[in-house]
Amino acid sequence: MYTKKSTLALILTACLLALLLVAGCAQNNPAGNEAGRPEKQGAVTVTDFIGRQVAVPDNVERIGCLYAFSGHVVAMLGRGGDIVAVVEGLKRDVIMGELCPGIGEALVPASSGAVNVEELLNARPDLVFIRSETAANEGEKAKLEKTGIPYLVVDYRNMKEQMYIVEMIGQAVGEKERALKYNEYYQRCIDRVQERVQNxxxxxxxxxxxxxxxxxxxxxxxxxxxxxxxxxxxxxxxxxxxxxxxxxxxxxxxxxxxxxxxxxxxxxxxxxxxxxxxxxxxxxxxxxxxxxxxxxxxxxxxxxxxxxxxxxxxxxxxxxxxxxxxxxxxxxxxxxxxxxxxxxxxxxxxxxxxxxxxxxxxxxxxxxxx
Amino acid sequence: MYAVRKKTIYAILLLSPLVFIFLSLFIGRYHVPLPAIVEILWCKLTLGYCNLPDTYVSVVWDIRLPRAILGALVGGCLAISGASFQGLFRNPLVSSGILGVSSGAGFGAALAILIFSTTSYIYVFAFFFGGLAVLMSYMIGRVYNTTPAIMLVLGGVIVSSVFSALISFAKYVADPYDQLPAIVFWLMGSLASARFQDIAVAGIPMAVGIAGLLAIRWRINVLSMGDKEARSLGINTALSKGIVISCATLATAGAVCVSGIIGWVGLVIPHIGRMLVGNDNRVLIPASLSLGACFMLLVDNLGRVITGSEIPLGILTAIVGGPFFVYLLKKTKGGGW
The missing domain is CATH 3.40.50.1980 (Nitrogenase molybdenum iron protein domain)
Known part of the structure; x- marks a missing residue:
């Protein structure tokens, strides 16, 4: 009787292990396809909002935008089609829909600042933009770091910082020129208005x-x-x-x-x-x-x-x-x-x-x- | 002699919320001279023309007064339904908050926002789920018959935490641009932007609930003696209980719809009432109504005075109510009355 029971337990354990293995493989498969994942060499180093120096691969092809603002910037820089992970709100902008035709299929791995890492892995981004609330949470940070996906913190408290962050995003996705064009226009608007109102x-x-x-x-x-x-x-x-x-x-x-x-x-x-x-x-x-x-x-x-x-x-x-x-x-x-x-x-x-x-x-x- | 005393009590009960509402008109960030406040009240009530700056009239008549009236109604509703539940279940430890009515109503409201874009179904849903929550708490409380008072509280804890979880879930699946702000705004509740229109809408369920409870308050006395005794006195217990629960739930749902989930008022106020007027529900129910109204106005005014930015109501009521509940637990030793 005793042996019978333990055999049963053994079989069950084996089944469980097998299941886990299969599940694990299923998870690993997409990663396996990532043979073409960019190597670290030739990477650009950018400094994000909280002062982290991050090495970003220089041919970013899949972008995760877990802060609506970063999604807008990426779209502005002409890379809207490469957005693979978003926050829910990004899917509802009329112009965003036209700039990023694929945004409807993008995964939504974050909600109110918390990131679902497994869903994020499913999206296979090369680079992720997150908001500073997420980075302020040690647990969220640790989770992200374990994925190995480089992430950049996007935030600002004034116009100068906003321009810097746009430049940073431009640098990270390899569209620095266009980012600078935006900043130039931005500065020109400020100057045009300032010079008339200052008196x-x-x-x-x-x-x-x-x-x-x-x-x-x-x-x-x-x-x-x-x-x-x-x-x-x-x-x-x-x-x-x-x-x-x-x-x-x-x-x-x-x-x-x-x-x-x-x-x-x-x-x-x-x-x-x-x-x-x-x-x-x-x-x-x-x-x-x-x-x-x-x-x-x-x-x-x-x-x-x-x-x-x-x-x-x-x-x-x-x-x-x-x-x-x-x-x-x-x-x-x-x-x-x-x-x-x-x-x-x-x-x-x-x-x-x-x-x-x-x-x-x-x-x-x-x-x-x- | 007794009749005179009774009349005095009722007069005090009726007058004190009015006095508190009147006093609330004097408190706020915008400075309005005291005589102007009285003048505005006088000319508005006599439908005359106020020869005063518009802003004064706006502040006193359109901002402070509706807020005070709605605050009084909310406090009164929470307290009167708490007193009724305590009498009905013969349990000093319950209130609409403890029994899960507030969370249930909150969930109903969130669900209504999720399903329909318009807000007209909010009250219906809030009422339905509030009622469902009481029934569930009551049924859980009957599972175990040895310590009914504690079991009912426990049932309420279970039900309200399930509904709180459902509220969080509703927030989670809500659209972050339109629905989520609506739900959050709604659950947080605030008297800050109360208008006369709000009183007209939310006042109906609250007024109906209050009127119902006041009308059958003597039955609560009978019901609180126990089912057998009540039946032997010729009362249809099921019907009476149903009416009491419906009215108390309606009043609570109305209050939750106005100011979100505010805990503890419904628990604490009836006990203060008992200390003042005794156990007789015929007096206790109106006393709770009046005290609840005064207490809510007091807390709301305190919240406005302590800091420049207002302290949410729920925080202050919980700070007062939590310790008081512990005191009650100790005093009643978790048993019955």
Whole structure:
């Protein structure tokens, strides 16, 4: 009886082992196909946001973008077709769908900062971009390091860092020239606006409130929007104020907003402007009374959003909106066309330009991801 | 003499939330002169015209007042349903939070956001899953008959953690751009942007729940004597229990829909009520309603005063409620009443 039992156990164990082996092989197979994986020699060394020096193979062919911003940059640099792993949100941008036809099939190995390493391995990327929240977590970092896939941390707190990160991504995917072209345009937009607004005396500068996605979500100090709104010669009322911090986002209180009484409100989400204009709680604001609540354009991302690549366009748009007389010669339609056509190499139609500038319908409806 | 005392108690119960609502109008970041606040109230209530800056009127009438009213309603609902559950289950350790109603309602709401884009089904789903959670807790509590009070709490713990897990799952599968923010926003809940329209929508389930519980509060007294006794007094126990559970769940679901899951109020307030007015549910139920409203307004105002940026309600109620629950456990020794 005893022997019978142990034999059974033995057989079962053997079966289990066999199963494990088969499963292991199945996992190994894709790796086996990677014979053509680039060798380390000839690699470029780049420094990422948290100062890590990473050797990146010089012929990156499969790219993982686990931070939406990095996906936008890779697409801008003309490598959208090589994106093999994304975060869910990237699949829903209308323009992204056209720039990266294969994005619908890309795997989604990350959700709210946590990476599913096995799914990432299935995508077989040569290089992965992650957000700094992920890198701040030791466990996530250790997991990524075990895969052996080089990863770069993408983040920024102001325009200078944003430009650096774009350059870094360009360097890593071998498209540094195009990245520099973007940065050059970026800097030119800053300069064009700066030189005209710098003479505006402090008391004549327009006080603005920037609503991000939700009416009361806004900009805190040391964020990209705090930096670019300052460049356009605006006084951003919420920067340097005490804000409510919830789940990575900053919120202002209604009474705070009334207290600030901004002259102009710019919002980046369709529908929020209507909400503000029709809500009695906001009705006593000067911006509402004077009909100065503006919807910002939405292209690949919401212009001016903390995670947006279209900061240079947001600068031009906001400068023109706040100081129409100073910037009467700036043609937003032409700038928009130039930006997407020359820097993205994306033949944007006139109709789509109008749609971008109106900020409506730029995200695929739910369930209709590209 | 007794009648006079009773009248005084009811008068205090009715007046104190009103006083607290009135006082809430004076607290906030925006400075409105005190006489202006009174003037605004007066001219708004008499439907006259306020000869004051728009901003003052907005702050007092459109921001602070709806927030205070909704806060009072939420606190009242949580407390009254807690008192009813405690009476019904003859168990001092339960409340809608402990029995899983809040998590169930939260999950129902998240599910409604996932399935339908519109928010109109939220209340229906919140109510349904809240009710389901109580029933499940109750059934688990009956598995083991020796220590019913603890078992019911345990059942509630199980059910609410399952529903919390389901909430996390719903968040996980939600679309990160539209649905997830909606769910998070909704579960976090906040009175901060409360408007009169919100009172009109969320006030209905809350008002119905409160009215129902107030109307049958004497039956809770009878039910709390036990099924056999209640039946011998000619009460249809199944029906009465059903009504009490439905009303309490409705009130809780309404509250959760407004301000997210706020723990502990429903547990602590009825006990404070018992210390003040005694065990008789006929007085305890309205007392809990009133105390809950006052407590929530107090906590909300504290949260606004302590720091410039508001402290979420749930944090403060848990800091007060957690230790109090331990005290209750010690006092009741985990047994019955």
């Amino acid at each position: 505006i005396p402090l008391d004549e500068r327009v006080r603005i409130y920037h609503s991000i996605n939700e009416a009361t979500r806004t900009d805190a100090r040391d964020t990209l929007p705090a930096d670019w709104t300052q460049v356009v010669g605006a006084i951003n009322v919420s920067v340097n104020e005490e804000l409510k911090f919830l789940e990575d986002k900053y919120f202002a209180g209604l009474e705070q907003i009334l207290l600030w009484d901004p002259e102009v409100i710019i919002v980046n989400e369709a529908g929020v402007a209507d909400y503000i204009m029709t809500n009695t709680q906001w009705s006593s604001l000067s911006a509402v009374k004077n009909n100065k609540v503006y919807q910002m354009p939405i292209g690949i991302s919401r212009w001016g959003h903390p995670g947006s690549l279209e900061t240079p366009l947001a600068i031009l748009w906001t400068a023109k909106t706040l100081y129409p007389d100073l910037f009467s010669d700036i043609d937003l339609v032409a700038e928009t066309k130039y930006f997407y056509r020359e820097i993205f190499n994306y033949p944007i139609s006139d109709q789509l330009v109008a749609q971008v500038l109106s900020g409506k319908g730029m995200r695929a409806p739910k369930g209709k991801a590209n």
